Amino acid sequence: MDVKDKIIVITGGGQGLGRAMAINLAGYGAKFALIDLNPEQLAQSVALVEEAGSTAKAYVANVTDEAEVESTFKQIVEDLGGIDGLINNAGILRDGMFVKAKDGVVAKKMSLSQFQSVVDVNLTGVFLCGREAAVHMIEGRRKGVIINMSSVARAGNMGQTNYSASKAGVVAMTVTWARELGRHGIRVGAIAPGVIRTAMTDAMKPEAKERLVKMKPVGRLGEADEIAHTAKYIFENDFFTGRVVEIDGGICM
Numbered sequence: 001m002d003v004k005d006k007i008i009v010i011t012g013g014g015q016g017l018g019r020a021m022a023i024n025l026a027g028y029g030a031k032f033a034l035i036d037l038n039p040e041q042l043a044q045s046v047a048l049v050e051e052a053g054s055t056a057k058a059y060v061a062n063v064t065d066e067a068e069v070e071s072t073f074k075q076i077v078e079d080l081g082g083i084d085g086l087i088n089n090a091g092i093l094r095d096g097m098f099v100k101a102k103d104g105v106v107a108k109k110m111s112l113s114q115f116q117s118v119v120d121v122n123l124t125g126v127f128l129c130g131r132e133a134a135v136h137m138i139e140g141r142r143k144g145v146i147i148n149m150s151s152v153a154r155a156g157n158m159g160q161t162n163y164s165a166s167k168a169g170v171v172a173m174t175v176t177w178a179r180e181l182g183r184h185g186i187r188v189g190a191i192a193p194g195v196i197r198t199a200m201t202d203a204m205k206p207e208a209k210e211r212l213v214k215m216k217p218v219g220r221l222g223e224a225d226e227i228a229h230t231a232k233y234i235f236e237n238d239f240f241t242g243r244v245v246e247i248d249g250g251i252c253m
Contacts, residue, residue, distance in 0.1 A: 001238065007032070008084060009032070014037075034046065059075065096108070146189075150192040
C-alpha cells in the first residue's frame with residue numbers, strides 16, 4: 001500500500017513516537033487522524049504535520065473507553081471519507097517490582113490498579129481501536145493495514161510485569177487478526193522497539209543513559225524516525241502480515 005493520500009489513524013498522536021511517525025509519513029503524502037487525550041499537544045502535532053506538507057485532524061478520545069472509541073472512529077470516517085491504516089501507538093508505563101522484599105520481609109507489591117491501568121491502555125485500547133478500524137475498513141470496502149506497537153519487553157523485563165504482559169498480548173492479537181482479517185484485504189503487523197530517544201530518555205541521568213547505550217551493539221539509542229521507517233515498510237510491503245519487527249539495536253538484555 002502506497003501511503004500517499006491514504007488516511008492513517010495514529011493513537012497517542014499528540015507526542016513522542018506517534019507525533020514523530022505522523023511527521024515522517026506526512027513527507028510521503030499520508031494524511032492523518034490523530035487521537036490523544038491532550039488537545040494542546042494534538043494541536044501542535046497537527047501544525048507539525050502541516051509544516052511537513054500534509055494534513056491532519058485532531059480527535060480527543062480515551063482509547064480505553066469503548067463508546068468514545070466507537071464514536072471517534074465513526075466521526076473520522078464521516079470527516080475524512082474512510083480509514084486506510086491504523087497505528088496503535090497509545091501506551092503508558094507504570095513500572096514496579098511484582099513483589100519487593102528483603103530478608104524475608106515484603107516491603108511493597110504491585111497493586112492491581114498499577115497492573116490494570118497499563119493493561120487497559122496498552123492492550124484493551126489496542127483491541128478497541130483495532131476492532132473499530134477493521135469494522136470501517138471492511139464496511140468501506142477498503143484494503144487496509146493495522147500496525148500495533150509492541151516492545152522488546154514483551155519477552156519479560158524486571159520491574160515491568162504489567163507492561164511486558166500487555167506488549168506480549170499485543171503480538172498475540174497481531175497474529176490472530178492477521179489470520180482473521182486477511183480475507184478482507186487487511187494486513188496486520190507489529191513493531192517491537194527497544195529504547196528509543198525521546199524527551200523522556202533525554203531527561204535521564206547521564207549514567208543511566210550510558211548503561212542503556214552499552215547494552216546495544218550499535219552503541220546508541222534508537223531514533224523515532226527509524227521506527228517511522230519501519231511503519232512505512234509494513235504499510236508498503238503487501239506480503240507482510242502477522243509478524244513483528246524488532247527494532248532494538250541488537251539490545252543485550
